[in-house]
Amino acid sequence: MKLTAQEVEYVAHLARLEITPQEKEKFTAQLNDILLYIDKLNELDTKGVEPMSHAIGVTNAFRADKVAASIGTEKTLANAPDGRGEFFRVPKVIE
Amino acid sequence: MEFETVIGLEVHAQMLTETKIFCSCSTKFGAAPNSHTCPICLGMPGVLPVLNKKVVEYAMKMALATNCAINPTCEFARKNYFYPDLPKGYQISQYAYPLAEHGWLELEVNGGKKRIGITRIHMEEDAGKLLHDEHNPVSYVDLNRTGVPLIEIVSEPDIRGAEEAADYLKRLHEILVYLEICDGNMEEGSFRCDANVSIRPKGQKEFGTRAELKNMNSFRNVQRGLEYEIKRQQYIVENGGTIVQETRLWDDAQGVTNSMRGKEEAHDYRYFPDPDLVPVIVDEAWIGKIRADMPELPQAKRERFISEYQISAYDAGVLTSEKALAGYFEEVVAICAKPKQAGNWLMGDVMKFLNEDKKTIRECPITAASLAEMINLIDAGTISGKMAKDIVEEMYQSGKNPREVIAEKGMVQITDEAALAKTISSIIDANPQQLADYRAGKEKLFGFFVGQVMKATQGKANPQIVNDLLKKMLAK
Known part of the structure; x- marks a missing residue:
């Protein structure tokens, strides 16, 4: 087993996903299959190969510091499930 | 028992760019809520963030000013967590490969010099702003600040007291403002500080358990917050208790720090490289270009003022506290060649007028040339120092040059x-x-x-x- 049911539950919580005990079992099995499959990559000898974060060779993609028009408050709030005036409205979260 | 305090500081400084770090929305403060927003900073699916080159250049300036080594390659990573001020569900920051590392800043401590190590400087995006409803269980979200560029400057745990911490912050703040990469406004949150603080018995090598202190929005509050926290920890240890690792908030009104409950759950940010942003490569040529563009830094300026103008360390400190003030002083001295007098008039009368009107030297109605001319007139005996007091006030009020004021008031000194x-x-x-x-x-x-x-x-x-x-x- 690469991954325990507790770890699946923990990751689900971090992602704010609610899963049933049946789903937990199912996902644990599926995720383990995936991880085992990916494990195949470990058979390759990567000694001396620099880790890379991107598959493409592009670097230094920059933008100039020039203002372009924003989309406006109305459009910004258009998809919001709840809002008031010019604000999004959310359940209160105080740290 | 005698204790030693150990403090490390994390400073977030907003970069003074026109646009956000990954999109072309304006960063201007004070706009109507949710008006400086676009699909990129709102975290809509399928958008592509593109890095603002100026942010890299500004961050490089700070890295050079604090003696950091700029890494040849740096990368952006996603820091994953849920909070209503973070529309994407992750903050784009730098993690394993920051822009710069291994720097230091020098402080004057008890007449000597002390280096505070700088662990790293990295670039990241700011989050939005939450306004909490006082009467209802809701909060209002303004995403104008989402994506505004920040640099985070992390110090080594080299700071040994609250005053030293405040001093370090002032130096850092001064450099950022001198470089003109941050406006330094602490009330508006352009310069923010979190502190990691712990105590240990003097002589002990291992660090004690630390508390993270937040919500100190002025130099004075940083010092007060740290002083309180140090005392609190000492009291606990002296009474046989143990310090809990936690985040605490400084309460300015009560003058205490309080535990931030409900956040006991350890954060697990699951950082990973952001696939949308390609690596940034900084070569020597680029660093050289940035270095050539660096202004004289406050400490170097202070030392030069002392040796070049033969003024006291205190005067040099006041005159270089602001870049524009130092520039004004040098302009006056360039004309009248009397640094002592120039410093005295500037720090005395002129700054008194400016402070009364809450104006900066940039808004001073007296030009450097006028002030220099007045000093020359005193030196030549045309006017007395006492008359000059009235003349300089009139110059400030009217913006006229000293000869005009003298002629109007018939103030020429009788030397016949x-x-x-x-x-x-x-x-x-x-x-x-x-x-x-x-x-x-x-x-x-x-x-x-x-x-x-x-x-x-x-x-x-x-x-x-x-x-x-x-x-x-x-x-x-």
């Missing part, structure tokens, strides 16, 4: 010895009793005669000449 001798002689004639008393040994009456001459000349007589003449003529 023959004319003054004539005035003195008539005063002596009119006060025979005082003259007799003075000659009989009542030397205090000298002041009476000076006063009479000044009165007769409406204060315009050159005091030195009056003194010399009176001494001669009264002795006869």
